[in-house]
Amino acid sequence: MRRFGLAVVLAVAAGGVTAGQVWLETKEMKVRLHVPAERLRDFAAEVLEFYEVTPTAAVVAVTEPVYEKLKAQGVQMDVIVPDVRAQAMCDFGFFHTYEQLRDTWAIIARDHPSICRLDTIGISAGGRLLLAMKVSDNPTAMEGEPRICFDFTIHGNENNGSEIAHYALLQLVTGYGSDPQITYFVNEREIWLCPMDNPDGLVSRSRYNANGVDCNRNYGYSWNGGGPSVFSETEANCFYHLAEENPMSAWSQYHSGATSAMWPWFYTTKATQDSLIHAFEMQRYGQICNYGAYQISRGLYPGYGGSTDWYYGARGALGYAIEVCSGQPSPPSEIDTINRKNWTAMKEQIQRVNRGVMGYVTDSVSGQPLYALVSVIPPDWFTYTDSTGYYHKNLQAGTYSVRAWANGYTPKTVSGVVVPTDSFVRVNIVLTRDTAAPTSALKSIACRIAESQANINPTHAYFALGRRDDRRFSLGNRGWATFDMGRRTPIVNGAGSDFTVVEGDADPEACSVFVSNDWNSNWRFVGFGTGTQSYDLTAAGMSTARFVRIADDGDGGTGPYAGFDLDAIEAVVVNAPALVYQTKTVIGSP
Ligand SMILES: [Ca+2]
Ligand SMILES: [Ca+2]
Ligand SMILES: [Ca+2]
Ligand SMILES: [Zn+2]
Structure with missing residues (x-):
């Protein structure tokens, strides 16, 4: 499977199946070869995968034609699984491997093109595919339907989630057209399933990715040192882009190690603005699955750089975190029960998400x-x-x-x-267009609030979006935050100052200001100022800048409003000079 899987996935993603066609029609078998270990190299070229090798036998995967050929040669074999793919599709008595899920999902996407689109949203640090399946009618179109995302196994050893993803996908594709509720869900929602956020960890049975980073500490909302830098890991980076293109109404992430249905915040015990619906949804989820319902920081422990905080804090999606069983993972005998109860709860969420x-x-x-x-x-x-x-x-x-x-x-x-x-x-x-109004920060990307201040800080990055309104995001002592001015409205370098960083409170504090055209790198220093102050892109040597980074200077106090208090970033609108079109003469024309 390993050998051909990549070609299959890429072929399906590209809308064709030619590269993997031959293999797709060929049955894969799991057999025990009764061959001494020293003779195994004679078979290596024809074996798809070695599962287990002993001095006298080996458990391997082979195609059916290879099996028939070896049988004809008189090689002694026991068939363990006559059709590996068929088993992977229907038998939930074991945990699927990365390869099995990857290839099975490619096949499902190929077989259900009218309701499934499988994207590779990134390549893991260890070179494995990060998959996202969109399940909706007309899956290649954006039809104006509420999006709900479920993502799984960000901690590689907590792969009950991947089993839930697989179970959910099979329920959706098999129920579509026959089960009225599922047909309605697929027609009227965009359901996103990301089965393996951390495929390297799944393979190595580790919480961490191949760089040794806990990806669920690498996200940008109140990041605090998880990984070498914020969003440094591909596994986190690609979800930034998924969220950027597909704003989600709700986003549930699956873990194991506890039995709880939780909501943000992770970085603080203060309540979310949406805590009524957050608590309601998770209490319902918990009732169905017999899980406790808590805010993450209270039910589990406080932490920083979690993905659920970012989905909610930076993108507004109602984030959830579900811990599905105490094992990491559960005994295989419990997989089916865990799948079924979680799917029941997920269906309720999918039902209610359009409200x-x-x-x-x-x-x-x-x-x-x-x-x-x-x-x-x-x-x-x-x-x-x-x-x-x-x-x-x-x-x-x-x-x-x-x-x-x-x-x-x-x-x-x-x-x-x-x-x-x-x-x-x-x-x-x-x-209505207002060409005179300054442009302002549209989205928060990332922020870091000092750990000692995160829990007491009552402000949000959201408060720094848009025009100045006397509502401020306190960065905390030595805190920083990054913002996106919007893809169509970067700051433009015109005559003199180009943008103003607005604080405007009774206690002006100092900050350093950086700009970039990359959302998470290549920051260029543009100035240092106290309180509300204007800056000129010329200082950074840039003609335009879409992204802004504000960093507190670190000499403030330690209270709830410590650090620079950012009300807004406001940029002067530079009206583009009238374009001069050259007259073009086509040589030889009449
Ligand atoms: Ca300027
Ligand atoms: Ca201040
Ligand atoms: Ca504000
Ligand atoms: Zn976890």
């Missing part, structure tokens, strides 16, 4: 979709539009205000939005 408010944010003149920050009050939290302008915020029944803002546009608030019980309300928001 809330959804719609499109567009330009009032052109009707073009906008990259917008959509805030909902209460709970005073946010979500983002995707490339089609679609947004969705998962909410319980109630009355809300919805505020949409995009760089270069006047923000608009729609009040009195009533979210019905068990359903959603559609609110399309049309924004």
